[in-house]
Amino acid sequence: xxxxxxxxxxxxxxxxxxxxxxxxxxxxxxxxxxxxxxxxxxxxxxxxxxxxxxxxxxxxxxxxxxxxxxxxxxxxxxxxxxxxxxxxxxxxxxxxxxxxxxxxxxxxxxxxxxxxxxxxxxxxxxxxxxxxxxxxxxxxxxxxxxxxxxxxxxxxxxxxxxxxxxxxxxxxxxxxxxxxxxxxxxxxxxxxxxxxxxxxxxxxxxxxxxxxxxxxxxxxxxxxxxxxxxxxxxxxxxxxxxxxxxxxxxxxxxxxxxx
Amino acid sequence: xxxxxxxxxxxxxxxxxxxxxxxxxxxxxxxxxxxxxxxxxxxxxxxxxxxxxxxxxxxxxxxxxxxxxxxxxxxxxxxxxxxxxxxxxxxxxxxxxxxxxxxxxxxxxxxxxxxxxxxxxxxxxxxxxxxxxxxxxxxxxxxxxxxxxxxxxxxxxxxxxxxxxxxxxxxxxxxxxxxxxxxxxxxxxxxxxxxxxxxxxxxxxxxxxxxxxxxxxxxxxxxxxxxxxxxxxxxxxxxxxxxxxxxxxxxxxxxxxxx
DNA sequence: TGCTGTGAATTATTTCACAGCA
DNA sequence: TGCTGTGAAATAATTCACAGCA
Numbered sequence: 001x002x003x004x005x006x007x008x009x010x011x012x013x014x015x016x017x018x019x020x021x022x023x024x025x026x027x028x029x030x031x032x033x034x035x036x037x038x039x040x041x042x043x044x045x046x047x048x049x050x051x052x053x054x055x056x057x058x059x060x061x062x063x064x065x066x067x068x069x070x071x072x073x074x075x076x077x078x079x080x081x082x083x084x085x086x087x088x089x090x091x092x093x094x095x096x097x098x099x100x101x102x103x104x105x106x107x108x109x110x111x112x113x114x115x116x117x118x119x120x121x122x123x124x125x126x127x128x129x130x131x132x133x134x135x136x137x138x139x140x141x142x143x144x145x146x147x148x149x150x151x152x153x154x155x156x157x158x159x160x161x162x163x164x165x166x167x168x169x170x171x172x173x174x175x176x177x178x179x180x181x182x183x184x185x186x187x188x189x190x191x192x193x194x195x196x197x198x199x200x201x202x203x204x205x206x207x208x209x210x211x212x213x214x215x216x217x218x219x220x221x222x223x224x225x226x227x228x229x230x231x232x233x234x235x236x237x238x239x240x241x242x243x244x245x246x247x248x249x250x251x252x253x254x255x256x257x258x259x
Numbered sequence: 260x261x262x263x264x265x266x267x268x269x270x271x272x273x274x275x276x277x278x279x280x281x282x283x284x285x286x287x288x289x290x291x292x293x294x295x296x297x298x299x300x301x302x303x304x305x306x307x308x309x310x311x312x313x314x315x316x317x318x319x320x321x322x323x324x325x326x327x328x329x330x331x332x333x334x335x336x337x338x339x340x341x342x343x344x345x346x347x348x349x350x351x352x353x354x355x356x357x358x359x360x361x362x363x364x365x366x367x368x369x370x371x372x373x374x375x376x377x378x379x380x381x382x383x384x385x386x387x388x389x390x391x392x393x394x395x396x397x398x399x400x401x402x403x404x405x406x407x408x409x410x411x412x413x414x415x416x417x418x419x420x421x422x423x424x425x426x427x428x429x430x431x432x433x434x435x436x437x438x439x440x441x442x443x444x445x446x447x448x449x450x451x452x453x454x455x456x457x458x459x460x461x462x463x464x465x466x467x468x469x470x471x472x473x474x475x476x477x478x479x480x481x482x483x484x485x486x487x488x489x490x491x492x493x494x495x496x497x498x499x500x501x502x503x504x505x506x507x508x509x510x511x512x513x514x515x516x517x518x
Numbered sequence: 519t520g521c522t523g524t525g526a527a528t529t530a531t532t533t534c535a536c537a538g539c540a
Numbered sequence: 541t542g543c544t545g546t547g548a549a550a551t552a553a554t555t556c557a558c559a560g561c562a
Binding site: 022023031051053088089095107111189205206210211214215216217 | 281282284285286288289290310311312347348349350352354356362363364366367368370371373374377378379417418441442443444448450452456458460462463464465466467468469470471472473474475476478
């Protein structure tokens with residue numbers, strides 16, 4: 001998962017919804033939208049939970065934080081619930097978004113259909129490469145970084161997506177924040193530091209893969225009960241210098257794309 | 260963030276490491292690698308925590324699950340810790356990975372430098388589009404989906420990345436699993452169903468944005484204390500049919516890319 | 519009768535705070 | 541003295557299990 005917030009203890013504000021619940025609402029919303037398209041009028045917590053990939057007790061508890069939107073003995077009204085969750089998530093309004101860094105990843109994001117469909121609108125694509133400026137990606141002209149502040153201001157953008165190489169991410173972030181952006185979705189493999197009040201969420205391929213590798217290794221270990229160590233390293237203190245097999249010429253997690 | 264596991268209660272196996280800790284290890288590893296490159300010999304929990312964006316108590320507690328790798332009064336030996344965490348994550352071995360769906364996103368992933376650098380190797384790129392087959396992306400020839408099973412078997416692949424449109428994701432997933440893949444990183448906006456023992460992690464742009472929107476809305480609400488409702492919907496039971504402003508012609512979260 | 523809504527119990531995670539070693 | 545390692549306390553999230561309404 002992605003993350004890196006800046007919040008008061010999750011359940012703080014008046015009708016405070018737990019962070020874990022907020023993270024699941026989009027899941028429910030997607031499942032509900034699919035049902036809505038098939039004109040299904042109502043769902044039980046059991047059915048909806050299955051569609052969203054969670055268990056029904058959790059789903060009911062989650063919904064209980066929003067209010068009592070179900071009908072006992074029947075289930076939930078699909079359309080009504082779609083509306084309620086959308087509203088709770090702030091999707092009944094339109095969020096202009098800028099994407100900075102239009103490499104393969106940035107282009108993929110710009111082309112992302114789900115973007116436009118639910119409350120979000122790509123207001124601008126921005127890249128530091130002058131040769132990219134003016135080119136059209138996903139029907140939108142790429143603009144040069146120079147105009148970043150102006151673009152943010154003109155479009156009232158409060159959400160920014162960073163898809164630049166790691167090296168430029170913090171700098172881009174600083175400019176976005178200075179220009180008024182208060183929520184950032186970061187695809188660059190770096191920890192961004194932001195002032196209080198700015199939310200950052202992180203999406204990081206290499207972290208996800210490493211978590212998978214951890215579990216994969218466990219599985220292998222379970223098949224063959226006895227652990228077989230490959231190359232025991234030197235002791236911790238003293239001259240503990242055993243490098244990993246090959247640290248590799250590349251440092252770590254280079255940029256996702258040449259922006 | 261991403262998720263969707265299949266695990267015994269996190270802290271189960273003998274030296275069971277909490278899931279939350281596992282998810283942070285890659286973060287520490289990245290910070291440590293950066294220090295290692297700068298030839299920094301040791302770090303304190305405080306410094307490393309700052310670099311990784313967590314607080315030091317949490318970091319120390321995390322490390323305590325791995326063992327006592329620090330030195331009181333001094334800190335942690337960078338190289339040694341890099342090795343220990345790499346080993347714990349299973350990165351001292353090489354993980355061949357296949358990417359299925361070579362659109363913009365798949366291409367971005369294939370080009371992702373951090374991929375190759377730390378334990379992962381792109382063994383193959385696979386796409387259903389026959390016109391893509393044979394083309395070279397990131398120095399690797401794209402192969403047609405027909406050969407998927409063979410490719411998995413030949414390369415001993417256990418980790419698969421799905422970057423196809425939502426519509427094909429489950430089908431691709433089924434084939435990967437049948438061919439022996441036991442860990443899947445899913446970029447398609449769908450809930451995948453997999454048999455017991457297969458891990459799925461999800462990366463979903465639209466979910467991340469929706470979570471940001473939620474918090475963004477809260478911020479706006481705090482500035483202007485009084486909540487101003489836009490379009491109150493009909494009541495839940497009875498004829499509750501108020502559709503969201505404009506459900507839009509597109510359903511929800513279409514494919515990320517035309518694979 | 520069937521399914522929601524929710525207190526209570528359980529489990530997981532974070533944070534505190536300090537003993538103890540280098 | 542300085543910083544780790546870790547019990548214990550606090551907080552958060554999940555699950556249970558059942559009362560209660562349609």
